[in-house]
Amino acid sequence: MSEIVEKAVRKSLAVGASEAEAHYSTARIIEVGIESNEISNASFKINRSLHIAVFIGRKIGFSRTTDVSDKGVEKAVENAYRLASSSNENVFWKGLPSPKPFPRVEGTFDEKICSADPENAVMLAREMLSEARRDLRVSVPGGTVSLVSGETYVANSNGILGSDKGTEINMELMALAKDNGEVGSFAIAWEASRKLDLDPVEIGREAAAKAVESLGARKIESFKGTLVLDYDVVIDIVSALSEALNGDMVWRGRSPLRDKIGQEIVSNTFSLIDDGTLEAGLSTSIFDYEGVPRMRTVLIEKGILKSFMHNTYTSKILGVESTGNASGFLSVSPSNLIMPQGDWSFEEMVKSIKQGLFVKRFSGNIRPEDGVISGSAKQAFLIESGEVKYPVKECMFSGNLYEFLRNIRGIENRVRKRGSMIVPRITVENVLILS
Amino acid sequence: MVEDLVSKALREALRLGASYVDIRYQEGAATSIRVRKGIVESSNISFFQGIGIRVLKEGSWGFACLDDLAPEKVTNAVEKAVKLASSSSYRKSRKIEIARVDPVKDRVETKIVKLPSEIPVEDKLRIVFDADKTIWSKSDKIVDDSVVYSDYSGRKLFVNSDGAEIETSETRTYLAIQVSAREMDRVSPAYEAIGGTVGFELFEKNDPVEMADEVSSRAIRLLNASIPKGGVSTCVLDNKIVGLLVHEAFGHTAEADLVLSGSILTGKIGEQVASELVTIIDSPEPTGANGWIRYDDEGVKARPVKIVEKGMLRSFMHNRESAFIFRVEPTGNSRAQGYSYVPLIRMRNTYMEAGDWDPEEIIRETKEGFYLKGALGGQADSNGEFTFSIQEAWRIENGELVEPFRGVTISGNAVEVLKSIDAVGKDLKINSPGNCGKFQWVPVDDGGPHIRARMIVGGGL
Secondary structure: OHHHHHHHHHHHHHOOOOEEEEEEEEEEEEEEEEEOOEEEEEEEEEEEEEEEEEEEOOEEEEEEEOOOOHHHHHHHHHHHHHHHHHOOOOOOOOOOOOOOOOOOOOOOOOHHHHOOOHHHHHHHHHHHHHHHOOOOOEEOOEEEEEEEEEEEEEEEOOOOEEEEEEEEEEEEEEEEEEEOOEEOOOEEEEEEEOOOOOOHHHHHHHHHHHHHHOOOOEOOOOEEEEEEEOHHHHHHHHHHHHHHOEHHHHHOOOOOOOOOOOOEOOOOOOOEEEEOOOOOOOOOOOEOOOOOEOOEEEEEEOOEEOOOEOOHHHHHHHOOOOOOOEEEOOEEOOOOEEOOOOOEOHHHHHHOOOEEEEEEEEEEEEOOOOOEEEEEEEEEEEEEOOEEEEEEOOEEEEEEHHHHHHOEEEEEOOOEEEOOEEEOOEEEEEEEEEO | OHHHHHHHHHHHHHHOOOOEEEEEEEEEEEEEEEEEOOEEEEEEEEEEEEEEEEEEEOOEEEEEEEOOOOHHHHHHHHHHHHHHHHHHHOOOOOOOOOOOOOOOEEEEEOOOOOOHHHOOHHHHHHHHHHHHHHHHHHOOOEEEEEEEEEEEEEEEEEEEOOOOEEEEEEEEEEEEEEEEEEEOOEEEEEEEEEEEOOOOOHHHHOOHHHHHHHHHHHHHHHHOOEOOOOEEEEEEEOHHHHHHHHHHHHHHHHEHHHHHHHOOOOOOOOOEOOOOOOOEEEEOOOOOOOOOOOEOOOOOEOOOEEEEEOOEEOOOEOOHHHHHHHOOOOOOOEEOOOOOOOOEEOOOEEEEOOOOEOHHHHHHOOOEEEEEEEEEEEEEOOOOEEEEEEEEEEEEEOOEEEEEEOOEEEEEEHHHHHHOOOEEEOOOEEOOOEEEEOOOEEEEEEEEOOEEEEEEEEEOO
């Protein structure tokens, strides 16, 4: 099907474009939904989408279509060309990327997902649901199982031509526990993989356990102490940080880290890597949206800022090389983000804390521009004299992302894969917890 | 002909044993133009079409969709949908049934004065450029902006096995402006969006230049604001925050599917869930509002739902499935993002009714507290707990606005906050066009008058 992208580029040049880029993706999706303790719906979807970017010098026009017939492609090219003609010059535009060899990647495709029957997904949903419901206190307001297989094609007028395919399974289950009229806090368990290897029983059990352990929450007084952040909260922190490392935010002057390459910006125990070639990584592929090879980029090494993430546009503006992080036309996103493990066991982390909070879910805002964190700790547990004591009622914690990262005290000696991220748990000192 | 394809698919599904079938065909074209600092960063025309087939068989739903309308592929999708329904019905304790609805044959068109599809791209670009230019002329403290114009025109065809046939033409136009200002290490974002089910006449009533001026002034003004200390406070909320409160924190908990899963409102019909001053409505009707619909995506005539009347919980929002369970009439709240999604219970335009306070009087009559204006976003759980980020805050002292704050969040429990309301303004506005995400995105609107209530105010340190 690479003829579709080749055709789009050829037709664009034929109508007078000086450069052109085309991106075509197809997806086959099986989705099973859970609502109110029951399987509520099951869907089978086939989606296709062709994106075309047409350039007249530095004037750019863009169009998208689901109709990839000859007529459909022609119409889309015409639309994009018309928009480019009436647009103004993007003075920052320095041209499309040129071809480079693609890497070999492993573990991104599983024939079993590709050929899965809808029944497989229904079965997985049913097992996950019934495991969570084994505890009579637990109800399941919602959940999903989705199996996705897709193909991607890219071509541009500099001669880039690539095709890639991949598969993915996502499972998510929400759970709520009720006991003696008390309702616990909302719990979510989720996993994602490129292979059909997720254990529905494990996810069901985790959701139920999280829901039940939040029962009996007590109100606490405000205090200043140490936070132990569970994997899903570390993900929120790393996501916000990754926005400040995004080449797009950097060249626009919005990232506070924009002029700090080579400087120590966070605790020297903290490193962060973007790796688009990670084996079986959820965001692993052989090329990015523009057809630039995926690669491994050290962003922060032992606290020192090494690199930002770029697409061709942002890299050319800043005079560096693309890191293969194009995620759409002109946009940049992380691929797989890896935060390496430290040397604390979870038990040691808790044991070292006199007074603190173990937070499993955060709901709020972390603003990468200035690091302001504000929001609530959900599913949090009081730590006292080195022991996790009891669940606490919702409380707020606030602070600053960059201070948090400078005040990291401990990093766990194991990591957990959460979607396209791999992170350990961490402890952060001197945080004000508001009840 | 699409109509023939659709009716053939309908017959095929019934032949395969479905007890109910609905089919939605949709085609549409959207234009969007984004300018940042004088440069057209993206201008895009997208076209899509496709068909979604939903069947009920043995008490279970099955759904399939595709954008390739070749007859044999459509037939294959019908078979998939039926098979999915059968396989998920196994060992199901509750068989799905749907409330009866008289089938409608109708053709609906939104009243549009100036069809955006007939406006030259140059005119759309001018709107965006003028706004962008205004922003950058304000101050050298502006560091980034984004001005996005977008429009959509499309056609939907709905048919079901009860005999309904509804064709709807839809047109939407929007303008969204985002500005970021910076001074030293302080940053302040500001945001504003207008639009809904209107055409290009949107810009006759709303001047994009004035809007740009207001958004950038706000971003600059906030630079010098400080961040407040946390605590429980009396707050005067503006129309937009009230809209977010009644939609995000409260409204979702009154969606019948969430009620069935166990929301804070489960089993509370007839109980006091808000102050007596409070009436909350979800209505499909306001002309031009972003959540305007005539029929929902199950072919049900949409009608206003009085969720709360004078503080009393009156009604939930329903689709045909939940209406059957609750033994009520469906309310026309079943909506899908597009043909490729199964419709879910969704809000339309959700607002609090006006009271009798002059909004300025509410502030004047407040001894101590905060005046909060505009929201930047928020999250809420089905237990009513919410956290919202606020654009602009002022400390109120003896009825006067004395000190601005930025980086403010508010949180609390929706029901507790609604119960604490002791003043409701007479200035109802429904002016927060947005997309609400609940597994899929649908256009909604929300609003209300100014109100006064108590909640937790937080901020960075």
